[in-house]
């Protein structure tokens with residue numbers, strides 16, 4: 001069995017994985033290879049990190065330490081640092097990252113390359129915290145970028161990022177409260193209030209039951225025992241609790257205050273995040289379409305539920321990053337954690353995308369989807385990729401298909 005992604009559904013077809021120890025070795029490896037792709041912690045669910053007949057570059061052995069600049073309120077980290085690795089250092093210095101994903105296991109470079117996000121009406125994607133990065137381009141040159149909206153969500157198509165600088169905010173505490181059984185009527189009529197009820201709010205459903213299974217509220221204050229008709233949970237919950245998964249690998253709940261990095265992710269670093277044996281998809285629609293998009297998914301709830309472990313509804317604030325799904329406006333995120341049933345999931349994706357098409361839908365770059373979206377700055381991104389990589393050594397089948405539109409999506 002060859003190398004695979006984290007979920008095991010994607011067999012990598014690269015000839016070799018190189019593990020350079022210095023930036024110079026990265027430069028030499030990129031310059032010498034006919035086809036290259038950087039590899040993070042492999043948490044994507046599609047072929048975005050694969051490099052057929054070329055080399056994948058794993059930067060986890062790069063000899064480089066994180067450097068925190070308290071005056072500038074930034075931290076510069078090696079590309080393969082995981083959020084869970086740097087959070088303690090950031091917190092100890094009195095700072096925080098404004099937001100985190102549901103898991104702290106992913107590399108910073110791999111996370112921002114796909115515009116990975118958490119939740120929160122005023123929280124942007126994790127890519128928005130990037131204020132600078134170093135990029136090894138096709139000819140082996142090391143370029144440094146500062147506040148460039150085109151390079152951050154790079155999908156691995158522009159080069160190999162060796163380090164990144166992230167903006168920090170003052171450290172803060174949060175408590176996490178989970179509520180069971182939110183009436184759909186509340187979600188429809190008070191969506192904005194519910195999302196505003198915490199720093200980060202997530203709703204979990206299988207789209208077929210009469211109520212939303214759980215609402216997770218990560219905030220400063222006690223949201224009360226009755227949350228828009230949902231009842232405070234009587235014990236720790238797992239997002240897929242309704243599918244029988246126990247809450248053991250989750251961050252502390254039941255309203256106990258704790259540091260930002262131990263409350264914002266749903267899952268703890270030392271444990272398998274989510275379920276493990278699963279697939280994932282995620283779609284983003286503008287907030288103004290939130291209710292209609294939820295209704296559209298409920299309309300096919302009978303098709304979704306048999307294949308779902310759980311589904312998460314979140315919000316993400318707008319940014320200006322060229323290939324960010326949140327480019328140009330705040331969006332609602334509809335995430336799907338599937339049972340590992342590839343054929344069933346593959347058959348459902350076009351059906352879901354057709355239902356969501358009227359709502360200017362954009363898929364998550366790192367999860368399973370059928371058709372990529374058009375982006376206002378797509379032509380600029382293509383031009384940048386061509387300028388940095390005229391020979392196309394970073395132009396993998398995924399990039400050809402979904403960015404350059406060269407082959408129809410499968």
Ligand SMILES: Cc1cc2nc3c(=O)[nH]c(=O)nc-3n(C[C@H](O)[C@H](O)[C@H](O)COP(=O)(O)OP(=O)(O)OC[C@H]3O[C@@H](n4cnc5c(N)ncnc54)[C@H](O)[C@@H]3O)c2cc1C
Nearest residue numbers: 038040041042043044102107110113116117155156161366
């Ligand atoms: C259990 C689980 C929970 C998740 N939760 C969330 C969530 O809450 N929110 C969310 O938005 N997503 C979530 N995801 C998706 C995940 O955050 C993304 O797939 C993310 O991109 C994975 O990062 P990675 O380090 O594993 O990158 P990989 O999957 O290894 O690579 C992803 C992309 O980044 C590129 N890349 C990696 N390193 C570099 C580099 N040094 N230079 C240039 N390009 C590079 C690769 O070439 C590839 O294109 C989850 C995934 C899992 C498995």
